[in-house]
Amino acid sequence: MKKLNIVKVGGNIIESEDDLNAFLDAFAKIAGPKILIHGGGKAANHLADRLGLEVKMTQGRRITDAETLEVITMVYGGKVSKNIVAGLQSRACNAIGLSGADGNTILSVLRPVREVDFGFVGDVIEVNAKTIDKLINAEITPVFCAITHDGKGQLLNTNADTIACEVARAMSKKYEVTLNYCFEKAGVLQDISDENSVIKEIDKEAYAKLIKNGTIADGMLPKLHNCFYALDGGVQQVRLGKPSMLSEAETNYTTLHL
């Protein structure tokens, strides 16, 4: 099977122009087929602030009302996506910016209202691997933002980690997929205050132990849950670390496997 690198880049890296440029340098240099997934994070909050919109939260989670969806569509789908694509083009990487609506690549369904109504949030139901593969075969690098659609004309806000995971699962039917989560930490840390305490390898058994002893906690819990869901779905390996892990010289990152 051919190798495919899928890279999710975190919001904090996108915020800083220098960090983003360093990331794009590293991403553009990856040999062979690749896919990028980005969120937008604080840039959306910043625009919402400037427009005087209230950020609505319930149980610590953001509610995507119609105005928030509009802001996200402008920031993730417009500003962030187009600037990343232009930046990759200048690095000889033939990128194309996509939401899940583009090419009908990611179909989702409005999250049902249970205790909380999250608003215009979509849960992924289908990744169109065939269309993504056509782009890859045309030597085009898909760059996904955190927006999907319901196929009935409605755009939906969807977590970028989840999109990366679902795209990786779908593409693993045809490719040997490495899924890379790039963020501001060097990986899963034994001691959260020590960047040199990266746990290099975690399998399912170690994962269970690290949850039990509290090493994996808080925001890392859903992140690693996503990673093992990807592995269960056929992804060969998942890596967590700083953007430098995309270069072969870097060895300080966490690799997850079954």
Added chain:
Amino acid sequence: MKKLNIVKVGGNIIESEDDLNAFLDAFAKIAGPKILIHGGGKAANHLADRLGLEVKMTQGRRITDAETLEVITMVYGGKVSKNIVAGLQSRACNAIGLSGADGNTILSVLRPVREVDFGFVGDVIEVNAKTIDKLINAEITPVFCAITHDGKGQLLNTNADTIACEVARAMSKKYEVTLNYCFEKAGVLQDISDENSVIKEIDKEAYAKLIKNGTIADGMLPKLHNCFYALDGGVQQVRLGKPSMLSEAETNYTTLHL
């Protein structure tokens, strides 16, 4: 040669939800390969207003400073593009939203400063017909917004009529292209106050006469100049009229040919 329909839809049609839906209905029903080009018009001014940005004009023309470019990228490339694409997907048209940076489809150069510095405005230097054709062959419908790039990482604002014209010229090497300019009028009118005075056919000779006698004036001058530039570049015919002209039943529109 295979037929290809290229449609430019004007800003006034996009402004109104009803008009946009009627347009998307008509566009989705066009048989065979097709390409859409849209601007964004007043939606960008509206966002600029909300952000308290001053619209800078010189000699009646807008100056695209860095903040204006950001607004345009969010509105044209984000909000308008993604909503049109989602709307087309719901009509079983497999659309993909593109700026000229996406897939390196349209390369431009920063307009040189002569009497006026227009700011981040790009003049098209190359349309990548090969990549556009790959998308069409994958049964994907390209939807272009009025943004291009310089290949060095800079997005540039480019007139949507011009993009339509340049894409049509480039695609006419391989396709028999009909270029359709959809706007709020039924075509070129003999009497500007009478919608029933559409001039059905205009060739180059008639065009020269209509300019001389003042029938073609003001905003129609650059529009028709663009149209004949498209025809000179190999486009088979150019049509001007309301979105209804996209259906075969409509006969009230203007056709231009050499």
